[in-house]
Amino acid sequence: MRNDSTTTRSTRIAHVTEFAYRMRHHVLNMGEEQGQGYVGQALGAADILATVYGDQLRYRAADPDWDGRDRFLLSTGHYAIGLYAALGQAGIVAIDELLTYGSDDSRLPMSSMSTYTPGMEISGGSLGHGLTIAVGMALGLRHRRSTARVFNFLSDGELDEGSTWEAVLGAHHHGLSNLTAMVDINALQADGATAGILDIEPVHDKWSACGWYVQRVDGNDVGALVEAFDNAAAESVAQGRPSVILCDTRIGNGVTMLENREKAHFMRIDEPEWQICRDQLTATHHAKDA
Ligand SMILES: Cc1ncc(C[n+]2csc(CCOP(=O)(O)OP(=O)(O)O)c2C)c(N)n1
Numbered sequence: 162m163r164n165d166s167t168t169t170r171s172t173r174i175a176h177v178t179e180f181a182y183r184m185r186h187h188v189l190n191m192g193e194e195q196g197q198g199y200v201g202q203a204l205g206a207a208d209i210l211a212t213v214y215g216d217q218l219r220y221r222a223a224d225p226d227w228d229g230r231d232r233f234l235l236s237t238g239h240y241a242i243g244l245y246a247a248l249g250q251a252g253i254v255a256i257d258e259l260l261t262y263g264s265d266d267s268r269l270p271m272s273s274m275s276t277y278t279p280g281m282e283i284s285g286g287s288l289g290h291g292l293t294i295a296v297g298m299a300l301g302l303r304h305r306r307s308t309a310r311v312f313n314f315l316s317d318g319e320l321d322e323g324s325t326w327e328a329v330l331g332a333h334h335h336g337l338s339n340l341t342a343m344v345d346i347n348a349l350q351a352d353g354a355t356a357g358i359l360d361i362e363p364v365h366d367k368w369s370a371c372g373w374y375v376q377r378v379d380g381n382d383v384g385a386l387v388e389a390f391d392n393a394a395a396e397s398v399a400q401g402r403p404s405v406i407l408c409d410t411r412i413g414n415g416v417t418m419l420e421n422r423e424k425a426h427f428m429r430i431d432e433p434e435w436q437i438c439r440d441q442l443t444a445t446h447h448a449k450d451a
């Protein structure tokens with residue numbers, strides 16, 4: 162289901178919530194195949210990706226290269242496991258294929274590769290480049306008079322990269338109302354807390370000072386995300402400028418035992434724990450309905 166004027170808000174939220182829940186199960190199943198991975202980020206960002214793929218993005222599952230599609234650019238290559246879960250739930254990649262994640266000859270490598278995976282617009286790995294590419298794509302699409310939109314997913318660690326801020330300035334300079342960025346603020350990087358590595362706050366003021374339409378939301382609140390993405394679409398066009406949604410997320414969200422783990426950037430999880438994770442995810446999901 163995608164957002165259209167006949168679908169009620171509560172139906173949309175229920176659909177995205179279910180989409181995210183299924184994505185989180187895919188993430189745990191993929192992680193179990195390798196025994197490790199960037200599972201915490203994928204669980205934390207699942208609600209953002211589910212809002213994009215389950216509600217906002219225009220795409221054709223059977224034709225991922227369709228010229229009229231909206232472009233979703235994953236700037237953070239190590240979050241690929243999260244995007245694979247979304248591509249699986251969106252019908253762009255078969256659910257069975259998800260279990261090849263990270264294996265030799267798989268189309269789903271641990272870090273994103275655009276030439277391997279259907280629906281993967283850019284390759285990742287070197288952080289801080291997604292938004293620069295998104296700006297070029299948004300300019301190109303506008304030049305071609307396309308109505309397609311460009312979405313760019315960044316991490317809070319990428320706000321420590323100078324190239325990101327060049328792109329922020331460029332997007333405003335060109336009035337890119339077809340560009341929406343979302344930042345996963347999980348307050349963490351590979352070497353520790355973002356606040357201790359290179360502080361990004363006050364992050365709302367920084368984007369605002371650069372001329373963007375800025376919103377900051379709880380990135381694990383599906384209702385807030387749906388509303389923020391709707392606002393971004395409307396306000397960007399009305400104001401002729403790009404939008405950013407700053408999403409505060411909790412790493413490992415939905416799986417209690419992973420939410421407070423030390424060394425959460427790259428998780429190793431012992432074999433018996435995967436089933437416990439799945440059980441906790443199911444319990445958390447059903448507790449929301451109670
Ligand atoms: C240009 C560049 N510098 C350094 C790295 C090494 N690196 C990989 S992940 C990472 C942490 C980046 O922060 P964030 O994406 O917020 O981390 P997470 O939330 O996933 O823990 C770093 C520094 C890289 N991939 N690219």
Ligand SMILES: [Mg+2]
Pocket residue numbers: 316317318345346347348349350355
């Ligand atoms: Mg981070």
